[in-house]
Amino acid sequence: MNNSKEHEVVSDPDTLSLAEEPTEGLVGAGAKPWKLLIVDDEQVVHTVTHLALDSFNLGGRGLEFLSAYSAAEARQVLHANPDVAVILLDVVMETDRAGLDLVHYIRRELNNRMVRIVLRTGQSGQSPEQEVITQYDINDYKEKTELTRQKLFSTVYTSLRSYGDIFALEENRKGLMKVISASATIFETRDISQFFEGVLEQLTALLYLNSDAVLINASAMLAHPEVERLQIMAGTGKFKNYIGEVNLDSFEESVVERIRYVLTCKKSNYGDNYWVSYYITKSGLEQLLYVSAKDVFSVPDIQMIELFVKNVAIAHETIALLEGDG
Known part of the structure; x- marks a missing residue:
C-alpha cells in the first residue's frame, strides 16, 4: 500500500487530517452494524469521521454512527445504547477534563468494561499520553493531527476486533453459566x-x-x-x-x-x-x-x-x- 498520501500539513491542531484514499468494503445486507460513538464538541470532527469511515466493513457489518457534542450528551447516548462498541472521545469539551471524567463514568458507574475507548486530543499538552494511559482505562490514545483516513480506519478496525473478542467471551460465559446451572x-x-x-x-x-x-x-x-x-x-x-x-x-x-x-x-x-x-x-x-x-x-x-x-x-x-x- 502506498502511504505517501497519508501525510498532510495542518495549521489547526484540532483539525482531523484525512488521507485521500477511500476504504473499500461492502456492508453485509441485513447484518447488524457496529455502533460507533463520536464524542467531540467540533462539528467538523463528526463530519470527517463519517466521511473517512463511510464504507467501513468488518465481518459483513458496517457502522452505525452515533454523535454526542459534550460529555453530558454522551452519557445520555450510552444509556440509550449500551451496545456501543467503540467510542472516539475528545478530551477537552465542557471542561479541560470532560473526556477523562466520562471515561471514569463509563468504567466505574456504568461498569462497562467491554466498550473500546479511543481518546482523541488536539491539545496533547493538556493530557500527557503516559499519564492518561496509566491512570485511565482507555484502549488507545491518538492526537487528532496523526489520524489520517487510513490510520483512523486501522484504529477503529483493531478496536472492533478487540470488542468482538470480548463480546464472544462474555456470551460464552453466559452459555457456560446455563450449562453449569442445568448440569446440577x-x-x-x-x-x-x-x-x-x-x-x-x-x-x-x-x-x-x-x-x-x-x-x-x-x-x-x-x-x-x-x-x-x-x-x-x-x-x-x-x-x-x-x-x-x-x-x-x-x-x-x-x-x-x-x-x-x-x-x-x-x-x-x-x-x-x-x-x-x-x-x-x-x-x-x-x-x-x-x-x-x-x-x-x-x-x-x-x-x-x-x-x-x-x-x-x-x-x-x-x-x-x-x-x-x-
Whole structure:
C-alpha cells in the first residue's frame, strides 16, 4: 500500500487530517452494524469521521454512527445504547477534563468494561499520553493531527476486533453459566433443554457464528417422514422460540432444503455461510445441528461443530435410556 498520501500539513491542531484514499468494503445486507460513538464538541470532527469511515466493513457489518457534542450528551447516548462498541472521545469539551471524567463514568458507574475507548486530543499538552494511559482505562490514545483516513480506519478496525473478542467471551460465559446451572439437576429432572441451549450458546460464541442455530432430533421425523415435523431440542437467535414439535415448513425455504438434503444423504453438508451437521448413535438416534456463520468455516470450526453434535447425541441417548429404565 502506498502511504505517501497519508501525510498532510495542518495549521489547526484540532483539525482531523484525512488521507485521500477511500476504504473499500461492502456492508453485509441485513447484518447488524457496529455502533460507533463520536464524542467531540467540533462539528467538523463528526463530519470527517463519517466521511473517512463511510464504507467501513468488518465481518459483513458496517457502522452505525452515533454523535454526542459534550460529555453530558454522551452519557445520555450510552444509556440509550449500551451496545456501543467503540467510542472516539475528545478530551477537552465542557471542561479541560470532560473526556477523562466520562471515561471514569463509563468504567466505574456504568461498569462497562467491554466498550473500546479511543481518546482523541488536539491539545496533547493538556493530557500527557503516559499519564492518561496509566491512570485511565482507555484502549488507545491518538492526537487528532496523526489520524489520517487510513490510520483512523486501522484504529477503529483493531478496536472492533478487540470488542468482538470480548463480546464472544462474555456470551460464552453466559452459555457456560446455563450449562453449569442445568448440569446440577439434569439427571434429576430428565429435562436437558436448558443444558442444550446453554452449550449451543457457547458454541456459537466460541466460533464467532451468527446467533441463529438449531439442534434437531431427526429420529422422530424419520419414523414418520410424511408428517414432516421436527423435534427441536434447542435453538438460539431466530430459532429460539422453536422448541418441541415444529412443522418443517415453519423454517425458511433455504433452511428446509438443506435439512432435507442432509436427512436424505445422511451426512453433513455445508455452504459458504452455513453448516448442517449430522450424527447417528449406535442405537439409531439421529440428530442435526444447523448453524449459520459470518465467514467461511475453518477446519477447526467444523471439527468442533461435529464433536458438539456427537456429544449432544450421546447425552440425549443416555437420558433416553434412563427414562426407559425409570
